[in-house]
Structure formats: structure tokens, C-alpha cells
Amino acid sequence: MSVDAKTVRRIAHLARIAVTDEEVAPLQDELNAILSFVEQLDAVDVSGVEPMTSVTPMAMKSREDVITDGGHAREIVFNAPLTEDNYFVVPKVVE
Amino acid sequence: MTTKPAELTDLTLAQARDGLRAKEFSARELAQAHIDAIEKARVLNAYLLETPDRALAMADVADQKLAAGEARPLEGLPLGIKDLFCTHGVTTTAASKILEGFQPHYESTVTHNLWRDGAVMLGKLNLDEFAMGSSNETSAYGPVISPWRRKGPDGTGDETKLVPGGSSGGSAAAVAARLCLGATATDTGGSIRQPAAFTGTVGIKPTYGRCSRWGTVAFASSLDQAGPIARTVRDTAILLSSMSGHDDKDTTSVNLPVPDFEAAVNRGVKGLTIGIPKEYRVEGMPAEIERLWQQGADWLRAAGAKVVEVSLPHTQYALPAYYIVAPAEASSNLARYDGVRYGLRVPGKDIAGMYEATRAAGFGREVKRRIMIGTYVLSAGYYDAYYVRAQKIRSLIKRDFEQVYASGVDAILTPTTPSSAFGFGEKAKADPVEMYLLDVFTVTVNMAGLPGLAVPAGLDAQGLPLGLQLIGRPFDEETLFAAGQVIEEAAGRIALPQAWWA
Numbered sequence: 001m002s003v004d005a006k007t008v009r010r011i012a013h014l015a016r017i018a019v020t021d022e023e024v025a026p027l028q029d030e031l032n033a034i035l036s037f038v039e040q041l042d043a044v045d046v047s048g049v050e051p052m053t054s055v056t057p058m059a060m061k062s063r064e065d066v067i068t069d070g071g072h073a074r075e076i077v078f079n080a081p082l083t084e085d086n087y088f089v090v091p092k093v094v095e
Numbered sequence: 096m097t098t099k100p101a102e103l104t105d106l107t108l109a110q111a112r113d114g115l116r117a118k119e120f121s122a123r124e125l126a127q128a129h130i131d132a133i134e135k136a137r138v139l140n141a142y143l144l145e146t147p148d149r150a151l152a153m154a155d156v157a158d159q160k161l162a163a164g165e166a167r168p169l170e171g172l173p174l175g176i177k178d179l180f181c182t183h184g185v186t187t188t189a190a191s192k193i194l195e196g197f198q199p200h201y202e203s204t205v206t207h208n209l210w211r212d213g214a215v216m217l218g219k220l221n222l223d224e225f226a227m228g229s230s231n232e233t234s235a236y237g238p239v240i241s242p243w244r245r246k247g248p249d250g251t252g253d254e255t256k257l258v259p260g261g262s263s264g265g266s267a268a269a270v271a272a273r274l275c276l277g278a279t280a281t282d283t284g285g286s287i288r289q290p291a292a293f294t295g296t297v298g299i300k301p302t303y304g305r306c307s308r309w310g311t312v313a314f315a316s317s318l319d320q321a322g323p324i325a326r327t328v329r330d331t332a333i334l335l336s337s338m339s340g341h342d343d344k345d346t347t348s349v350n351l352p353v354p355d356f357e358a359a360v361n362r363g364v365k366g367l368t369i370g371i372p373k374e375y376r377v378e379g380m381p382a383e384i385e386r387l388w389q390q391g392a393d394w395l396r397a398a399g400a401k402v403v404e405v406s407l408p409h410t411q412y413a414l415p416a417y418y419i420v421a422p423a424e425a426s427s428n429l430a431r432y433d434g435v436r437y438g439l440r441v442p443g444k445d446i447a448g449m450y451e452a453t454r455a456a457g458f459g460r461e462v463k464r465r466i467m468i469g470t471y472v473l474s475a476g477y478y479d480a481y482y483v484r485a486q487k488i489r490s491l492i493k494r495d496f497e498q499v500y501a502s503g504v505d506a507i508l509t510p511t512t513p514s515s516a517f518g519f520g521e522k523a524k525a526d527p528v529e530m531y532l533l534d535v536f537t538v539t540v541n542m543a544g545l546p547g548l549a550v551p552a553g554l555d556a557q558g559l560p561l562g563l564q565l566i567g568r569p570f571d572e573e574t575l576f577a578a579g580q581v582i583e584e585a586a587g588r589i590a591l592p593q594a595w596w597a
Binding site: 008015017035051055058061078079080091093 | 196197198200302303304317343346347349409411412415416418419426430433434435436437438439440442443445446447448449450451452454455458463464466467468469470471474480481483484485486487488489490491493526527528531544569
């Protein structure tokens with residue numbers, strides 16, 4: 001499978017990465033090089049094989065459903081580029 | 096005092112530990128010697144951030160503990176920290192512009208464990224951006240220069256700048272250049288073992304789940320593992336004991352006791368069975384690597400191990416499957432860099448425009464490429480064909496190893512890399528896959544979640560180090576330390592390069 005320029009733009013938008021017109025062609029070549037490299041996986045017979053879901057087989061850990069942390073609003077917004085009263089500020093989303 | 100401070104940086108971590116306890120020098124002198132060495136080595140670009148004041152303050156605490164006879168396991172030992180580990184109040188960038196100036200308000204579990212045991216922080220080490228790379232050329236803050244140089248044809252110096260490998264290139268270069276006694280590193284596809292091989296140092300990626308991933312900037316969560324790089328097998332064993340341990344904050348961290356890894360170092364290999372996987376004899380492998388591999392098997396046999404040929408039939412599919420799984424996980428992990436919560440923000444006409452502009456400006460080329468591949472293989476209509484298939488192949492790769500271990504093999508011996516270090520810009524000019532092939536021997540280990548140790552075993556004709564890799568059973572790092580020590584002793588410790596940079 002290979003991607004065309006339109007698909008490159010669509011992927012970039014899905015990934016929320018702006019691409020310039022000049023970037024599309026090289027990206028297309030690079031993505032196609034990777035996709036053609038992974039094509040050899042089609043040769044493997046995977047019928048009846050379960051996909052790996054857990055690297056080390058172990059029961060999912062659980063803990064008591066209680067509050068163990070919190071009250072760190074100032075620390076949480078400390079690195080944000082734009083804040084107001086311990087809230088993150090974003091461009092207007094709803095008209 | 097028999098050891099002059101100027102020579103303190105040449106000590107191994109174990110020697111420095113013993114010297115501190117014998118009061119041959121102080122933790123402050125040891126820290127100062129490293130701070131001075133780091134200042135003179137800035138041309139290597141191994142450290143992104145130096146923290147000398149913190150190092151001296153931590154060393155003073157260590158000297159008090161030593162004087163009081165209360166020394167902890169790593170008391171007063173100066174380490175470098177890969178800039179992927181969040182350090183409280185100390186800038187953590189993952190070598191990306193998108194995290195420029197990020198100051199964590201928490202400490203990664205791995206570094207927390209090191210400070211708990213008395214270690215001293217010298218600073219934050221350079222890496223490939225978000226640990227994505229095999230040469231350190233993708234760092235947004237410039238590449239790391241390897242302390243190693245090729246030997247010219249007439250035996251004199253060749254000044255071509257070489258890569259230290261990656262992604263833990265800063266860690267490996269700093270250890271090889273004696274800018275720390277040991278360093279933290281991380282390994283998603285070979286990022287500890289490959290730079291260790293390129294710099295003549297020792298590195299271990301422990302079993303998945305051995306070290307907590309909490310507070311380490313995530314790349315591919317089902318593959319990422321932290322581990323140490325140091326100058327000897329023993330030094331990595333000492334560091335891994337401190338770094339490991341169960342952590343409630345990481346659901347994949349295993350609740351198993353941490354062995355005293357140092358105690359396993361001199362255990363020997365008598366009676367062990369070492370497997371040589373025939374599928375690792377890849378086409379185009381340099382004869383000197385083939386020879387070194389054979390030599391490694393001979394050393395282990397001479398020390399009492401039985402060496403047998405084994406088969407890992409799905410080996411060739413590990414790398415292509417990795418280039419589906421790792422980018423897929425990266426694309427979701429890196430979705431958090433949105434210009435809202437931390438890091439860079441570039442304005443746009445609306446919120447989506449702000450996200451797109453921020454991520455376009457903040458991520459480098461390789462990171463964008465991997466996020467896009469990941470986005471594509473996870474997108475509607477392609478998920479089963481790519482991602483699910485790759486995870487099935489991952490099950491097959493793991494099964495290959497399980498069958499070999501079930502047949503009585505204790506550890507597997509392979510080369511660490513298909514070549515020695517190369518010069519800047521020599522790989523992946525047009526095709527990213529050329530660089531990816533450097534991880535062909537290491538990536539299988541991440542796909543199966545197994546432990547892997549890289550140990551220097553010799554030099555090639557250019558005078559550059561080559562490494563051998565030992566792959567173990569899950570949670571049996573001890574056998575790797577024992578076998579690694581046999582190779583280190585048989586090969587003789589590699590003479591590290593003289594400080595041409597100072």
C-alpha cells in the first residue's frame with residue numbers, strides 16, 4: 001500500500017500537524033518507504049494467532065476506589081503557556 | 096590520600112564507591128572532578144543541562160552520611176540523567192523544542208530511587224528527540240559527538256566526527272568520556288544497547304516491568320524500559336538494583352523482589368546453555384562482527400557453558416512490526432503536546448489551527464514522520480491490516496523465544512549492532528529505513544519484553560568498539576550479568592579514548 005499527496009495531507013490533519021506544500025512530497029516519499037518496508041509482514045501466516053495485548057502476563061492491578069491525591073491546581077498549570085485563575089486558557093471553541 | 100582528584104573520573108562506579116567508604120577522597124571532591132571534566136567537554140554536547148550546584152549540595156549530604164557511617168548503596172556517586180526522566184524543578188525537554196523550559200513538579204520513580212540510595216545528579220543528558228533515533232542526530236539541541244575517533248590508515252588520528260548512537264547517545268558518550276560514573280538511559284528498540292556498543296560501554300535493558308515508567312517521558316509504552324549505562328558489567332548491576340522495583344504508579348511495573356544484581360556478577364557460566372540464533376547471521380554482516388560473535392561463544396564455552404545453535408524463525412519480522420507498533424503508540428502518547436498544558440504554543444486561527452501550528456513548530460522531522468505513520472496505521476480501515484497484524488507477529492516473536500528457553504537455553508548470544516559507529520549524515524539521507532536497520536538485533540528483545548545486555552567485546556579495524564548482546568529469560572537479568580562478566584574479563588576492558596576534547 002502506498003499513500004498519495006492527498007492522503008499525506010489527511011494524515012497530517014488527523015495528527016494535528018500543519019504541513020506546508022513543500023513538505024508534502026518528501027513526507028510522501030518517506031512514508032511510502034516505511035510502508036513498503038513493513039509490507040513484508042504480509043508474508044507471515046497469522047491465522048489463529050492472538051495479538052499481543054500484555055507484554056508480561058499479569059492480572060491487571062486494582063486499588064481501592066478512594067481519593068489518594070489532589071489539590072495541586074497551581075502545580076498542574078505551572079507549565080501551561082496561558083492560564084487564568086488556575087485554569088488553562090484556549091482559543092474560543094464554541095461560538 | 097593516594098588518588099588525586101584529577102584521576103577520580105577514571106574510576107569505575109564500584110571503585111569510587113569503595114574509595115568513598117575507605118575515605119580515600121570525599122564525595123565533594125568526586126563531584127567536583129566530574130563538574131570540571133564536564134566543563135571541559137562541552138564540545139561533545141553530551142549534557143543539555145549541567146547542575147553543578149545541586150551536585151555539590153547532594154555530595155555534601157553524602158559526605159555527612161559517609162562520616163556518620165550511614166552510607167546508602169550509591170552514596171556520593173555522581174550520575175548523569177537522560178533528559179527523558181522528569182526531575183523535580185529541573186528542566187526536562189526530551190530534546191524537543193515542544194518541551195523547551197518544561198519544569199516538572201514531580202520526580203520520575205527511577206531517579207527518585209537513585210536519590211533515595213544516595214546518588215548525586217550532575218545534569219541532564221542529550222538524546223534523540225523523544226528517544227526517536229539511532230544516532231542522536233534528531234536532538235533539537237544539536238547532536239552529541241562521540242568521544243571515539245577512527246584510527247587513520249597510517250595509525251594516526253582521523254578527526255571525522257562520529258555519532259555515539261542513540262537514542263541514549265548523551266548517556267553513552269558521557270560514560271565513555273568519563274563525564275559521569277554511570278547514567279540512566281531508556282530503550283524502546285535498542286536505545287540503551289546500541290549506543291553502549293558504539294561507545295565501548297555496558298548497557299542493560301531489563302525485562303519489561305522491572306523499572307517503573309512513571310515520570311519518564313513516554314514514547315511507546317509497551318516497549319519503553321529504563322536501564323543503566325556504565326563502564327563495567329558490575330557497575331550496571333549496581334545501578335540496576337537501585338533503579339528497579341515495584342511502583343503503584345505504573346500498572347505494568349511488576350511486583351517482584353529486586354535481586355542483589357551485583358552478587359550475580361561473579362557467578363560464572365559453568366553448566367549454563369547459551370543459544371546462538373542462526374537467523375541473526377544476516378546478509379552483509381561484516382566479517383569482523385561474525386568473528387567477534389564466534390569469539391564470544393568460545394569465551395563462554397571456555398568458561399564452562401554449553402553453546403548450542405537455536406532458531407528464532409520470526410526474527411526478520413521484528414523490525415517491520417516494530418515500525419508499526421512503536422509509531423502507533425507514539426502517535427497516541429504524543430497527542431498530549433497540544434500547546435495547552437505545557438510546552439510550546441503557537442497561535443492559530445482557531446483551536447485546531449493552534450494545535451497544528453504548535454505541533455508543526457515544536458516537533459522535529461523524525462518525530463513528525465513517526466506520529467504520521469502511527470496515525471495512518473491506526474486510522475479507520477487500516478487498523479486490522481497494520482496494527483492488529485503487527486501485534487499478532489509480536490506474539491509469534493515472543494513464542495520463538497519461549498520455545499528456545501523451554502528447550503533448556505539459559506541465555507542467547509548475538510552481536511549488538513550490524514556495524515560500528517559512523518559519521519554524521521552518513522545514514523538515512525533519503526530513506527529513513529536505512530537508519531532503522533541499526534536496531535535489527537536489539538528490537539526483537541523489546542518486542543518480546545525480555546532483558547538484554549550489551550557488553551563491549553573488541554575493536555574493529557578502524558579502532559572502534561563492537562559489542563555483543565546477551566538476551567535472557569524474563570526477569571533473569573542475573574544470568575546476563577554473570578555471562579556479561581565472563582565476556583568482559585575475556586575481552587579485557589576496552590581502553591576508552593583519551594580526552595582530545597579537553
